[in-house]
Amino acid sequence: MSKARPKATTSVLAAPRGRPRKPQPRRSRRRFLGLDRDGMLLAVPALIPVAVFSLYPLMRGIYLGFTDAQAGRATETSFTAFSNYADLLDDSYFWESFRVGLIWAFSVTILQFVASLGLAMLLNQKIRLRWLARTLSLVPWAMPPVVIGIMWRLIYHPNAGLLNSVLMDLRIIDSNVDWLSSFSLALPAIIVVGVWTGMPQTTVVILAGLQSVSKELQEAASVDGAGAWQRFRAVTWPAIAPVVTAITTLDFIWNFNQFGLVYVLTEGGPGGATRLPMLFAYEEAFRYGNYGYAAALGNVMVLIIAVFVAFYLRQRFKEAQK
Amino acid sequence: MERTTSSAVTGLKYLALCAYLVFLAFPLLWLLSTALKTPQEIAQINPTIIPNDITFANFRAAFDEQPIARSLVNTAFVASVSATLTVLLSIPAAYVMARYRSVVSRAVIVWVLLSQIFPWVLVIIPLFLLLRDAGLYDSRLGLIIVYVVWSMPFALWMLRSYVASIPYELEEAAAMDGATKVRALRSVVAPLLAPGVVAAGLFAFVSAWNEFLFALVLIRDPDLQTISLTLVKFIGAEGVARLGPLAAASLVATIPSLIFFAFMQRRLTGGLLGGAVKS
Numbered sequence: 001m002s003k004a005r006p007k008a009t010t011s012v013l014a015a016p017r018g019r020p021r022k023p024q025p026r027r028s029r030r031r032f033l034g035l036d037r038d039g040m041l042l043a044v045p046a047l048i049p050v051a052v053f054s055l056y057p058l059m060r061g062i063y064l065g066f067t068d069a070q071a072g073r074a075t076e077t078s079f080t081a082f083s084n085y086a087d088l089l090d091d092s093y094f095w096e097s098f099r100v101g102l103i104w105a106f107s108v109t110i111l112q113f114v115a116s117l118g119l120a121m122l123l124n125q126k127i128r129l130r131w132l133a134r135t136l137s138l139v140p141w142a143m144p145p146v147v148i149g150i151m152w153r154l155i156y157h158p159n160a161g162l163l164n165s166v167l168m169d170l171r172i173i174d175s176n177v178d179w180l181s182s183f184s185l186a187l188p189a190i191i192v193v194g195v196w197t198g199m200p201q202t203t204v205v206i207l208a209g210l211q212s213v214s215k216e217l218q219e220a221a222s223v224d225g226a227g228a229w230q231r232f233r234a235v236t237w238p239a240i241a242p243v244v245t246a247i248t249t250l251d252f253i254w255n256f257n258q259f260g261l262v263y264v265l266t267e268g269g270p271g272g273a274t275r276l277p278m279l280f281a282y283e284e285a286f287r288y289g290n291y292g293y294a295a296a297l298g299n300v301m302v303l304i305i306a307v308f309v310a311f312y313l314r315q316r317f318k319e320a321q322k
Numbered sequence: 323m324e325r326t327t328s329s330a331v332t333g334l335k336y337l338a339l340c341a342y343l344v345f346l347a348f349p350l351l352w353l354l355s356t357a358l359k360t361p362q363e364i365a366q367i368n369p370t371i372i373p374n375d376i377t378f379a380n381f382r383a384a385f386d387e388q389p390i391a392r393s394l395v396n397t398a399f400v401a402s403v404s405a406t407l408t409v410l411l412s413i414p415a416a417y418v419m420a421r422y423r424s425v426v427s428r429a430v431i432v433w434v435l436l437s438q439i440f441p442w443v444l445v446i447i448p449l450f451l452l453l454r455d456a457g458l459y460d461s462r463l464g465l466i467i468v469y470v471v472w473s474m475p476f477a478l479w480m481l482r483s484y485v486a487s488i489p490y491e492l493e494e495a496a497a498m499d500g501a502t503k504v505r506a507l508r509s510v511v512a513p514l515l516a517p518g519v520v521a522a523g524l525f526a527f528v529s530a531w532n533e534f535l536f537a538l539v540l541i542r543d544p545d546l547q548t549i550s551l552t553l554v555k556f557i558g559a560e561g562v563a564r565l566g567p568l569a570a571a572s573l574v575a576t577i578p579s580l581i582f583f584a585f586m587q588r589r590l591t592g593g594l595l596g597g598a599v600k601s
Contacts, residue, residue, distance in 0.1 A: 053468065058444065061448045141583065145534060146554060147353075154353060154356050162352045196345070250438070278441065282535075286450075295444060309439065
């Protein structure tokens with residue numbers, strides 16, 4: 001394995017300076033950020049690219065949100081403070097996209113949670129075909145987002161799609177529906193795909209939570225005559241509440257930031273009916289070249305996400321105090 | 323426990339399980355079935371899940387179309403180079419994170435969490451400008467750099483826990499037996515770290531293979547496209563006749579991540595350190 005190697009000679013010269021609590025290479029002389037020279041040598045090759053290609057762009061991105069940066073403009077970009085945000089407030093496309101984004105994120109997160117809780121509770125029992133359900137429930141996780149989008153386009157395909165053919169057979173519809181091009185049906189249709197895509201993570205986390213619920217308490221409750229619902233409310237739910245808060249918060253943020261899946265399914269159409277905030281920002285930046293404006297939208301999304309993280313932390317804090 | 327209602331409850335449970343199985347499995351079956359059908363059958367009014375006659379012509383058609391074969395090669399190249407670089411850069415840093423009490427470790431963990439919840443558009447615009455100014459826009463190298471940087475936090479996190487699970491006593495014992503530091507790292511730490519390296523490498527490979535947004539923004543030249551981009555371009559011209567090859571190509575594009583997940587499932591069940599130290 002090739003790597004920057006610690007120089008063997010230093011170990012002879014340097015004396016340990018105060019025994020550290022955790023065992024560690026004891027060649028500590030001058031330290032920076034808690035690292036001695038060898039530590040620095042080992043860490044720097046990884047830290048430099050991260051700083052240049054993610055930390056720096058991030059800072060610059062936040063800054064861009066306060067400028068009028070545009071593609072292909074000869075003039076210098078200038079600092080415009082909050083004028084992008086004032087424009088956003090006046091932009092009806094932004095509000096529409098924001099509304100779609102919230103509907104999408106809330107519906108997908110809630111449905112994902114309900115569906116995953118049900119599935120996890122089934123998988124937590126001795127039940128036939130459990131292996132099959134377990135494997136299948138992981139598969140969406142293993143698929144590239146682009147392929148998931150294509151697969152569901154095949155399902156929703158107006159002429160050759162599975163859904164139309166099944167609904168026709170059941171006589172629920174009498175002519176083929178073009179799901180993804182319908183102004184009223186496109187959003188519900190992609191919400192179903194969102195739920196399908198995100199179920200594995202949520203199910204796995206809730207299942208892990210369920211497996212930590214104490215069997216003794218369950219039995220004690222049922223000996224005392226508690227029904228299934230009472231057992232769930234009094235024993236199971238309190239035990240899984242912390243993981244549920246964690247995973248739904250994460251799910252919400254992931255869904256709110258969703259891009260690839262919806263881009264493949266509808267590209268935000270028809271007429272903006274599925275244009276999530278990220279798609280809006282992408283179009284602003286790379287179709288119209290309004291870098292500053294798109295970055296401002298990114299900053300707004302950071303703020304919204306920060307609110308949800310704060311909410312989550314508060315919840316965690318309350319749970320910890322109980 | 324409640325014996326009177328138990329059979330009804332069991333019935334309901336199986337009903338629910340069936341509903342889940344249908345919801346989870348049918349999209350996959352449909353993809354598979356479309357990939358194996360003839361164009362005539364795909365265009366049929368009443369399509370069936372099981373193809374009337376199974377054909378592999380769609381796979382051949384997909385590979386005959388130049389862009390798909392070429393972009394598979396492109397993707398394999400970009401993904402393997404970036405996975406290798408990610409691992410090579412991460413191993414020493416992960417060692418430091420596990421063995422030193424340092425702010426760096428905590429900073430990386432915070433960074434891992436942040437990168438999970440960040441709206442990517444905020445990073446991708448400046449990154450695009452940065453790479454454009456450096457002459458790396460629309461190049462494989464630019465894409466590789468981006469993939470290395472973006473899979474590194476998670477790779478570091480994975481490798482860190484693998485290093486931490488290797489007892490420091492092993493290194494000390496090797497030193498006691500007269501091995502130099504380098505020797506100890508190479509012949510004691512490295513072999514035990516191998517599964518972690520494979521896991522982190524596969525993770526980096528698969529995330530690069532599946533990635534879409536960065537490729538969409540950073541690659542313009544059709545000759546450099548990765549498979550995600552090519553598949554999406556493929557959708558645009560969506561005649562029914564093209565659905566078969568599209569489904570076939572999508573299945574091929576899924577193979578690496580399926581392998582990764584199969585591998586990871588075994589990893590999770592298999593013990594990592596199988597008796598290196600008696601506790």
